[in-house]
Amino acid sequence: MKTLRTSPLALTVIAAVIALVFSVIITSVVLSISGFNPPSVFQAMIDFGLEPDSVVNTLNRSSTYYLAAIAVAIGFRMNLFNIGVDGQYRLGAMLAAAVGGAFALPPVIHQVVIILVAMAVGGMWAGIAGLLKVTRGVSEVISTIMLNFIATGIVAFLLHEDRLATQVAGSNNIGTEPIASSGRVPGIPYPGAGLEIYGLVLLAVAVGVGFHVMINRTRFGFDLRATGLSSSAAVAGGVDARRMVVAAMLISGMAAGLIGMPQLLGSSYSYGLDFPGGLGFIGIGIALLGRNNPVGIAFAALLWAFLDQSSQILEFNEIPKEIVAITQAAVLLSVVVVYEIVRRLGLRWQQQAVAAELAAGSAKRSKEVAA
Amino acid sequence: MRRGLKTTLVMLTGAALTLSAGACGGKKATTGGDSGEGAKKTVKVGLAYDIGGRGDKSFNDAAFAGLDRVKQNLNLEIKDIEATKNETDNDKIQRLDLLAKSGYNPVIAVGFAYAGALGKVAPKHPNTKFGIVDDGSVEGPNVTNLLFAEEQGSYLVGAAAAQKSESGKIGFIGGVDTPLIKKFEAGYVAGAKKAKPDIKIDVKYISRGTDFSGFTDPAKGKTIAQGQYDGGADVIYHAAGLSGLGLFQAAAAEKKFAIGVDSDQYQNAEADQKPYIITSMLKRVDTAVYNFVEDTNKGTVKAGPVIFDLKNQGIDYSKANTEAIAGLQAKMDEYKQEIIDGKITVPTK
Numbered sequence: 001m002k003t004l005r006t007s008p009l010a011l012t013v014i015a016a017v018i019a020l021v022f023s024v025i026i027t028s029v030v031l032s033i034s035g036f037n038p039p040s041v042f043q044a045m046i047d048f049g050l051e052p053d054s055v056v057n058t059l060n061r062s063s064t065y066y067l068a069a070i071a072v073a074i075g076f077r078m079n080l081f082n083i084g085v086d087g088q089y090r091l092g093a094m095l096a097a098a099v100g101g102a103f104a105l106p107p108v109i110h111q112v113v114i115i116l117v118a119m120a121v122g123g124m125w126a127g128i129a130g131l132l133k134v135t136r137g138v139s140e141v142i143s144t145i146m147l148n149f150i151a152t153g154i155v156a157f158l159l160h161e162d163r164l165a166t167q168v169a170g171s172n173n174i175g176t177e178p179i180a181s182s183g184r185v186p187g188i189p190y191p192g193a194g195l196e197i198y199g200l201v202l203l204a205v206a207v208g209v210g211f212h213v214m215i216n217r218t219r220f221g222f223d224l225r226a227t228g229l230s231s232s233a234a235v236a237g238g239v240d241a242r243r244m245v246v247a248a249m250l251i252s253g254m255a256a257g258l259i260g261m262p263q264l265l266g267s268s269y270s271y272g273l274d275f276p277g278g279l280g281f282i283g284i285g286i287a288l289l290g291r292n293n294p295v296g297i298a299f300a301a302l303l304w305a306f307l308d309q310s311s312q313i314l315e316f317n318e319i320p321k322e323i324v325a326i327t328q329a330a331v332l333l334s335v336v337v338v339y340e341i342v343r344r345l346g347l348r349w350q351q352q353a354v355a356a357e358l359a360a361g362s363a364k365r366s367k368e369v370a371a
Numbered sequence: 372m373r374r375g376l377k378t379t380l381v382m383l384t385g386a387a388l389t390l391s392a393g394a395c396g397g398k399k400a401t402t403g404g405d406s407g408e409g410a411k412k413t414v415k416v417g418l419a420y421d422i423g424g425r426g427d428k429s430f431n432d433a434a435f436a437g438l439d440r441v442k443q444n445l446n447l448e449i450k451d452i453e454a455t456k457n458e459t460d461n462d463k464i465q466r467l468d469l470l471a472k473s474g475y476n477p478v479i480a481v482g483f484a485y486a487g488a489l490g491k492v493a494p495k496h497p498n499t500k501f502g503i504v505d506d507g508s509v510e511g512p513n514v515t516n517l518l519f520a521e522e523q524g525s526y527l528v529g530a531a532a533a534q535k536s537e538s539g540k541i542g543f544i545g546g547v548d549t550p551l552i553k554k555f556e557a558g559y560v561a562g563a564k565k566a567k568p569d570i571k572i573d574v575k576y577i578s579r580g581t582d583f584s585g586f587t588d589p590a591k592g593k594t595i596a597q598g599q600y601d602g603g604a605d606v607i608y609h610a611a612g613l614s615g616l617g618l619f620q621a622a623a624a625e626k627k628f629a630i631g632v633d634s635d636q637y638q639n640a641e642a643d644q645k646p647y648i649i650t651s652m653l654k655r656v657d658t659a660v661y662n663f664v665e666d667t668n669k670g671t672v673k674a675g676p677v678i679f680d681l682k683n684q685g686i687d688y689s690k691a692n693t694e695a696i697a698g699l700q701a702k703m704d705e706y707k708q709e710i711i712d713g714k715i716t717v718p719t720k
Contacts, residue, residue, distance in 0.1 A: 053465050053468070054465070056461070057461050057462060057465060060459070060461060061459075090581065152578075152579070152580060152581070152582045153579065153580075155580045155581055156548070156578075156579030156580025156581070156582065157579075157580070159580045159581065167550055168508050169507075169508065170506070170507030170508040170516075170676075171483060171486055171506055171507065171508035172483035172505050172506060172549065172550050172551040173483055173484070173486060173506075173508075173550075174549065174550055194464075194468070194495070195461050195464065195465070263459055267459065267460055267461060268459070268460060268487070273484070273549060273580075273581055273583075274460070274484040274487070275581060276456075276457040276458060276459055277457065277581055277582070278456060278457045279457055282457065308455060309462075311455065312452070312455070312462070312465070312466065312469075315451075315452045315453065316450065316452060316469065316473075321455070
């Protein structure tokens with residue numbers, strides 16, 4: 001994960017493009033074997049994916065994917081593998097929905113309270129794993145997986161008519177009390193689309209900017225990166241590694257708490273049985289794809305969301321939509337592989353450049369000595 | 372080192388190809404209809420499933436089976452699409468909208484998760500008839516709610532279980548503790564207690580809340596069934612979709628009894644399991660879909676709730692395993708008549 005010295009941006013872009021081309025080739029082969037015509041399949045996907053409603057759904061979907069990936073990336077930057085993003089997200093979304101549905105507050109305050117509750121719950125849930133790690137040495141991988149299960153249990157317990165949920169008459173669904181209109185975030189209309197873009201897509205953008213600033217422009221971000229690269233070196237440099245672990249988990253969890261907000265405040269207004277789960281795990285893949293970089297993750301989230309969205313037309317054309325899962329997996333695998341190849345190539349070019357400079361330098365020196 | 376990388380790459384590609392080739396085989400022949408018979412009218416039917424889709428051997432498959440029956444009278448052009456994982460209402464809205472826009476009429480939403488989406492799509496397509504299975508909350512002049520009295524059928528199989536039990540203890544395995552599955556439990560418990568007031572009932576759910584894995588996990592279904600058999604139960608009823616297949620495996624292994632759900636699971640069971648499947652609670656989603664499509668075609672379809680129960684045979688129990696069910700039917704039929712006559716009201720919670 002070290003940055004490349006030889007024009008890192010160019011190498012990153014090249015790697016991403018190669019990975020994409022590679023995955024398109026794999027998908028084409030799979031399609032051909034299954035008896036479909038790859039170009040027409042891709043054409044159908046692109047046509048459908050660019051319809052106004054699809055664009056809206058892609059943007060909405062990518063906003064939640066983006067938040068999930070940022071939450072994961074905060075941990076990754078410090079070599080912490082927060083697999084518990086999913087549990088933090090679900091627990092945060094559920095309790096925030098319950099609080100938001102219980103009271104009607106003035107607009108703006110209402111939304112802010114809901115979002116703060118989600119962040120607090122998510123952060124607290126992840127913080128448990130952080131505390132366990134620094135006080136008891138429990139691997140955060142294990143504890144966050146366990147906490148996912150506990151979160152599932154708590155959500156199931158609370159999502160009950162005697163507790164935080166109500167059942168709509170005639171419906172088989174069960175969910176928290178709907179959030180009053182004062183707590184909702186209006187959508188952004190998109191020309192030609194019947195659906196609206198979630199207002200909180202902007203929240204995802206803000207979180208991305210915040211992540212960038214925090215990592216690259218603050219003392220805290222520097223300590224975080226330093227601890228991630230080498231914790232012993234960071235400790236020697238005066239960083240309190242234990243405090244950093246807890247802080248990173250807290251912030252990661254707070255970001256995870258936000259994942260459900262665009263949908264909760266923009267469309268469903270209630271946490272029910274049909275609220276999507278599993279987003280935390282998608283976030284892991286997208287964070288890897290985006291190389292833990294806020295801009296990279298944005299592209300990765302958009303690509304992932306676009307593929308998910310455009311896959312819907314496949315079934316309509318009698319093509320198994322699992323094809324898209326293959327494309328996504330191929331992108332992810334080839335990105336990992338291609339990055340590694342490009343990194344090594346970059347390293348070699350860099351070494352050659354240094355060697356050439358050294359050789360030139362010593363030749364010059366020996367000439368001077370001779371003279 | 373670089374060679375190693377290359378080999379990995381080749382291996383991964385190979386693995387991806389084999390996997391995908393396997394995955395793509397099954398689901399191509401969705402469009403059906405007996406083409407060439409010009410006399411029959413062609414109807415385009417859209418089916419939208421919740422997660423799981425076709426191949427679950429119970430609920431979703433039953434909906435599709437209903438369309439198979441319609442094919443005898445009509446040429447059908449069927450388009451069935453299933454939900455993607457982690458999707459939101461917007462995706463469901465777009466799916467229903469796409470079906471309606473492409474001329475599919477009627478469009479049937481299979482599963483209560485479509486309620487919110489259908490509420491928004493139906494008004495946009497006033498000339499398309501929509502049906503929704505298992506939801507009574509959506510209303511509209513072009514929306515028909517296909518509802519089932521699952522508790523009634525569960526009541527009858529509860530009575531069967533209690534009579535069949537020699538240990539005095541029976542079991543219930545629910546997939547997920549949703550309000551819908553609790554209806555099955557409530558009916559089952561009430562029916563068992565009616566037949567044998569001192570019966571003990573061991574109730575377990577595979578997963579809870581928003582974790583829907585309990586409907587698709589036969590391994591866990593088997594473990595829980597084994598636990599209940601070990602705990603003294605000798606008849607177990609499941610309402611757990613695909614997970615129920617685990618119950619049948621446990622029943623055959625323990626040589627104890629099981630009761631199926633939704634479709635007649637005796638018919639599709641393995642030979643060694645068949646003797647142990649006493650009966651199945653039949654939820655005729657196929658009948659509901661069949662009637663709905665036929666009525667739409669004739670123009671006699673009505674908006675609003677249509678309830679399928681014991682009276683109109685939308686709910687029933689299976690008599691396929693004549694040997695195992697022998698001696699139990701008298702009481703079951705007695706209760707059935709009393710429910711139809713309104714003398715017994717089965718609880719839903």
